[in-house]
Amino acid sequence: MKAGIIIFPGINRERDMAIALERSLGRKPRMIWHREEDLGGLDLIVIPGGFSYGDYLRCGAMAAHSPVMAAVRAHAARGGYVLGVCNGFQILTEAGMLPGALLRNASLRFLAMDCHLRVERADTVFTHRYQRGQVFRAPLAHGDGNYFADAATLDRLEGEGLVALRYATPQGESTAAANPNGSARNIAGILSPDLRILGLMPHPEDLVDPLLGGEDGRPLFDGLAEARVA
């Protein structure tokens, strides 16, 4: 699988992501400057975390309107995979490629800590190396991770099985106490209807090395490495 990482000005987790992808995919991802418009030959496009354009207006808003996003849309329409993590998730929602929006954390503070995620669906290219209901740990680091969508949208996401990951206790219960940021229904990550786009707030790419505290995030990238390309 050939992966590329899009770099908007202000993105800052591109190196973390490149390390995680290389570890699992066995080759370096292509680093894509946001002015590029040709994403041909790539199977997976990753929009990593950071503060694109400082996130000064709304998180992800300015990047979502960047020319490269047209190419990302085309890539998705062709059946390519897209992974948006943290700012990447915010950009995908701002671009309308995933529903809903990410509001300020309920505590109104930036939060950087580990959280636990329950895998809601294990039959996607992103999650098939986990089991359904499995809980894994991931660092999070965001000020605006409070997932919001109107009730109808939430019901549709649930009904169509598009909630990929939920904040949970280490034992797997999705309680209010396990919800770090106030996200609706403890939602940490969602999928597009064709299951080819995943957006999530936490950073599995920062937990792929035992020396750095564990490999809980690794199955996501190992799973992508095995994916059959359309």
Add this chain to the structure above:
Amino acid sequence: MKAVVTVMLKPGVLDPQGKAIGQALQHLGFDNVGEVRAGKRIELDLTETDPARARAQAEEMARKLLANTVIERFEIAVE
């Protein structure tokens, strides 16, 4: 001309910032404060001199970038 775009959360979208401000005001002893809503004000200097056209431009900017209509509504004033 100057256009002012005011962006507020839609009714029904939780406004934690407004809520926190309300609580902090209560705490400071302002006990006649009811609901508080927090939003953004963006002032734009436009080279346009026609008010109607300035408003139309500001509206397009708001729709395209300044507001996220999934969660926000906006108003335009032209001065």
Add this chain to the structure above:
Amino acid sequence: MKAVVTVMLKPGVLDPQGKAIGQALQHLGFDNVGEVRAGKRIELDLTETDPARARAQAEEMARKLLANTVIERFEIAVE
């Protein structure tokens, strides 16, 4: 009554947010945009019914909490 507190950075204080919005608008092709300034709008529901008193209260709230008068200035409108 409703009081609206508008908080903007004082003139001369760097406004990174306004600057970034201005650049983003330029990138989107809005090339008639000059300076952009970003600020806050806070809407307060007050139980007070006298406009002058409502304004005075909002002003005190702004000075004590809503604005950081080291770098920001504010305006009050009562509706």
Add this chain to the structure above:
Amino acid sequence: MSTVDAALARSFGLNDEEYARVLAIQGRTPTLTELGIFSVMWSEHCSYKSSRIWLKELPTEAPWVIHGPGENAGVVDIGDGLAAVFKMESHNHPSFIEPYQGAATGVGGILRDVFTMGARPVANLNALRFGDPQHPRTRAVVDGVVRGIGGYGNCVGVPTVGGEVNFHPAFNGNPLVNAMTVGIAPKDRIFLSAAAGVGNPVVYVGSKTGRDGIHGATMASAEFGQDSEEKRPTVQVGDPFTEKLLIEACLELMATDAIVAIQDMGAAGLTSSSVEMAGKGGVGIALDLDAVPQREAGMTAYEMMLSESQERMLIVLRPEREAVARAIFAKWELDFSVIGRLTDTGRIVVRHQGRVEADIALAPLAEQAPLYRRPTAPTPAPPPLGAVADPAGLGAALRRLLACPDLCSRAWIYDQYDATVGGQTVKRPGAADAAVVRIEGHARALALTTDCTPRYCAADAEAGGAQAVAEAWRNLTAVGARPLAITDNLNFGNPEKPAVMGQFAAAIRGMAAACRALDFPVVSGNVSLYNETEGRAILPTPAIGGLGVLDDAAQAVGIALRPGLDLVLLGATAGHLGQSLWLREIAGHEAGPPPPVDLAAERRTGDFVRARILAGAVAACHDVADGGLLVAVAEMALTGDVGARLRAGPDEVPPVAFWFGEDQGRYVLAVADAPALLAAAAAAGVPARLLGTSGGAGLTLPGGETISVTELRQAHARFLPAWMAAGET
């Protein structure tokens, strides 16, 4: 235009003698801009006029030191062809005026000092001292400072991996915000600031210049008319997004051969950067201010030369590479403007709108800068602490100590700092005595810490200065790192007071002795004086930022206890309670001398501990610091979420003194094979004592009382979130 005279000079902070020297150098009345340049270059901040004499006493050399003090940051060789570049800097006053922006721009400033040398910043730390939690303003200062540090560091994508926090009423009107940045560069690609090459272009890059932070004295001058409100010196606002672009653009440019010299615009912005670059290079410089990118209309030469707008750099380029450089900054959408040339005149000449606004010979500006040996007065040694009664017993004292502001969990703070961005953080805040950050693409890792115990320094500045250095060395050692060098941030009161200057000189003496004994030189630092409000000085605070290296990150150990291990104390315990937190929090007074530091024993014990860690014989290690031994053991238990059963201490030391004394140079090690450790320690001449065994869900004290780890955690975790929430809602 206001008249330039001695009175105006005084309002700019130059005394009459200094102004007379300006007149002699210029041979005429200086222009307003010239006076501004002299006043900032000769300010305490830029000239170190009160401290320079004493700073010379600090050892600055070692075989691994590449650049000591004098450059933007210190540079040490860390192996694998790499260098670590690091420095600490204060933003105390701005952080009191506007906590968020003050702290944020403090982080931005220290980052620039590091990447200006060609290093990619890989870690931030921050050493913070706040006022009494009961003081009405403290909460807002803590809130703003923590948000500001996070707001800037998180956005630029440099992990904030460590620091320290103290509370004391002496900081009520003057908090300390000391920020440290560490970067990594190839050791043969370090960029310096000495300009060279007559005719070479001087380039301004980054953000535009506004009227930010211009010398407050301007306000007093009659120069500004009715619109003075508009031109009022403003608080600097940080723009971390622009800083991030500046980092990437500068590093991209540094990968080419375009740069001759580069310098960030820090305090006194364009003035100090241009004067220092030209001065160090022994050349002249001509600036044309019309070319300076400006944010506001109608700025004067004086304002542009003194502006402290953030996120700006000055670069001398090889002329044939100008286009390459311009293209890089265009890509990153940053301002790029040639604002001058190097000359052979040895002078700085500033032109604006066709007029020469300043023309100063650089050599006398530097060489005749004031230098003072200010009078010092010793602080009387505190009388020895007599017998103290134990009002609480071990268990109750432990619960209260763990809950007190100076010892409680810092998680509320560091949970707002992105500690993992970069994907190299091996030991995050709370996990070890020093943060451990691996170097991308290498097995090697840096160990980083900041340390100082102001209450020790107030009681005895010399002992306190030595203690701060020793504690930094100890914290690096406790993770298994080889300590290499320090940066310091010397925060003191008004140097014109002999008592304050006495503290300063004594602290330096203590630091110097410790640096020498531990082969731990000072490679960079910062002095912050005049930290006073209403005539009352802060506690003397020589904050130390320590850097060490581990050849293999996998060898790093943390403080987390695991079950089934023996706990062994290394280092001697006399039971020193003077200036201890137990004395303050439990017995209710701040008294006595601080614990002495035995530098020879410190070194012997530390070298022994490090060798055991590197031999793989240590599962966890924690130095014994604030709160003493029982607090250290409790912190290990909390971090590992496992209990321990402790044995009684020696008969000759009273239990509270043994368990809460703050004797220096000690470590608690958790090991599988205690007999081997005890035998090795005996052979090495290091005092060692078996403390107990880990396991279970509670901490069992020598008297038999058991406190569950859950209860300890509640005590430890409560203070900061509860205190902050009380202000929020």
